[in-house]
Amino acid sequence: MSSTTPTLHEIENAFQPAKEISDIERFAGRAKPVTEAFLALLASGANLAIVGNRGIGKTSLARQIQNFGRGDNGLIQKLAIGLDHVHDFNVMYFACGTGVDDRDALLARLLTSDNCLGPWLYDVPKNRRLINALSPKLSAKIFGVGAEVGTSQTIDETRELVVVPQVIEGIFENVVRNLVEQRLTRDGVLIVIDEFDQIKDPAGIGPFLKAMATNTENVKFCIIGVAADIQELMREHESADRLFAGTIIALDPMSGNELSEIIKLAEEKIHNYIKFSDAAQTRLVELAQGHPYLVHLVGKFAFRDAYRNNKHIIESQDIDLVLQSIAENGSDPVLEGRYRKAVASSRQREIVLKALAANQDDRGEIWTTNAYKEALEKGVDNSSQYVGQLVTEEFGAEIERVRERYYRFKDSLFCAYVKARPSMRGLARDS
Numbered sequence: 399m400s401s402t403t404p405t406l407h408e409i410e411n412a413f414q415p416a417k418e419i420s421d422i423e424r425f426a427g428r429a430k431p432v433t434e435a436f437l438a439l440l441a442s443g444a445n446l447a448i449v450g451n452r453g454i455g456k457t458s459l460a461r462q463i464q465n466f467g468r469g470d471n472g473l474i475q476k477l478a479i480g481l482d483h484v485h486d487f488n489v490m491y492f493a494c495g496t497g498v499d500d501r502d503a504l505l506a507r508l509l510t511s512d513n514c515l516g517p518w519l520y521d522v523p524k525n526r527r528l529i530n531a532l533s534p535k536l537s538a539k540i541f542g543v544g545a546e547v548g549t550s551q552t553i554d555e556t557r558e559l560v561v562v563p564q565v566i567e568g569i570f571e572n573v574v575r576n577l578v579e580q581r582l583t584r585d586g587v588l589i590v591i592d593e594f595d596q597i598k599d600p601a602g603i604g605p606f607l608k609a610m611a612t613n614t615e616n617v618k619f620c621i622i623g624v625a626a627d628i629q630e631l632m633r634e635h636e637s638a639d640r641l642f643a644g645t646i647i648a649l650d651p652m653s654g655n656e657l658s659e660i661i662k663l664a665e666e667k668i669h670n671y672i673k674f675s676d677a678a679q680t681r682l683v684e685l686a687q688g689h690p691y692l693v694h695l696v697g698k699f700a701f702r703d704a705y706r707n708n709k710h711i712i713e714s715q716d717i718d719l720v721l722q723s724i725a726e727n728g729s730d731p732v733l734e735g736r737y738r739k740a741v742a743s744s745r746q747r748e749i750v751l752k753a754l755a756a757n758q759d760d761r762g763e764i765w766t767t768n769a770y771k772e773a774l775e776k777g778v779d780n781s782s783q784y785v786g787q788l789v790t791e792e793f794g795a796e797i798e799r800v801r802e803r804y805y806r807f808k809d810s811l812f813c814a815y816v817k818a819r820p821s822m823r824g825l826a827r828d829s
């Protein structure tokens with residue numbers, strides 16, 4: 399055991415459930431997707447897409463793409479994947495969040511956002527002239543109603559422009575091209591668009607990005623979102639796969655070794671002052687079911703409790719206590735809220751929900767025969783009635799029917815939470 403006692407600040411930040419991993423040293427595993435992404439940046443005219451479940455590590459991977467896209471190969475060296483090339487992109491990152499409705503809104507936000515093209519709008523002379531020459535209607539669309547642009551515009555400046563595009567796509571394309579022409583970076587511009595799934599109507603975005611990357615040299619896009627595949631992400635039926643040919647990274651759940659590495663890195667962060675016993679580590683890795691988020695969430699509270707109680711080893715039973723307090727305190731209010739909505743104060747419905755979560759096969763499907771058997775052992779003899787409720791909006795519609803007698807959880811993170819969460823206390827049985 400080390401002699402240095404960590405500070406409370408170090409304890410609280412050794413795990414990081416609330417934030418993606420930007421640091422190279424704290425990024426665990428993922429050698430294969432990192433390699434794929436690194437190579438995708440080498441392919442000219444190709445874009446990149448990353449899809450995967452909620453909380454699986456998409457944004458963290460995006461931050462690493464940002465690191466090596468800018469030429470920091472620390473992660474490549476750490477993973478020893480022998481890629482002897484140094485990228486030199488001007489990398490921009492934008493997370494859609496809520497409030498990006500469609501293609502025009504997305505392009506307007508990319509143009510004006512500080513982490514994206516915003517800083518270049520007025521720094522590149524050609525862009526400045528372009529923006530100054532916009533019609534009031536168009537500038538309102540980009541900068542918002544009432545925004546003032548280009549009071550310093552002169553006749554000389556506007557005359558230089560042959561045509562001012564009358565649609566946002568045209569402006570966007572020009573602004574990006576003008577920036578690339580500055581040759582500030584050897585490889586041009588890489589625009590990372592995260593949380594793409596939040597865009598209400600993404601119609602036309604895919605083809606536009608594809609055309610941009612093909613027509614304009616040295617421009618690449620990396621789009622990221624919660625989805626099972628590229629079709630679902632783009633909600634584009636025709637050949638969405640071809641739009642991102644070759645470089646679609648489907649981020650899988652993390653392996654047991656990768657999750658163990660997260661635990662090891664956190665322990666090192668506090669100089670091994672507190673460690674997980676082997677059994678506790680196994681338990682934590684198992685309950686996470688491939689979701690790094692759950693390792694960080696449970697790990698964080700386990701460290702906190704151990705530190706407060708002056709314990710240096712976290713045992714398996716401590717993990718159970720932590721899970722109990724995470725549930726009771728609603729430490730993840732969203733997951734806990736969904737759990738409560740599904741259970742809705744019924745002991746039987748909770749038993750059925752947990753039986754479903756415990757009986758997923760390796761494809762994430764649940765054969766009701768198995769789940770009902772388990773529920774029956776716990777005293778519920780009308781499981782199908784509760785399953786009928788759990789698929790409805792009233793109970794959160796967390797599960798869906800795949801086919802006759804097969805169901806699945808829509809969100810594997812929620813499924814893992816249901817499995818790990820201790821049963822609610824004091825629930826009454828339905829009459």
Ligand SMILES: Nc1ncnc2c1ncn2[C@@H]1O[C@H](COP(=O)(O)OP(=O)(O)OP(=O)(O)O)[C@@H](O)[C@H]1O
Nearest residue numbers: 414415418425426452453454455456457458690691
């Ligand atoms: N490679 C990794 N090593 C260590 N921790 C990771 C790794 N990838 C993700 N995490 C952790 O897992 C959690 C979720 O990561 P992240 O935010 O990157 O996922 P996401 O897929 O973008 O999630 P969301 O769907 O909510 O946007 C965070 O706590 C992050 O710190």
Ligand SMILES: [Mg+2]
Nearest residue numbers: 456457458592
């Ligand atoms: Mg994310």
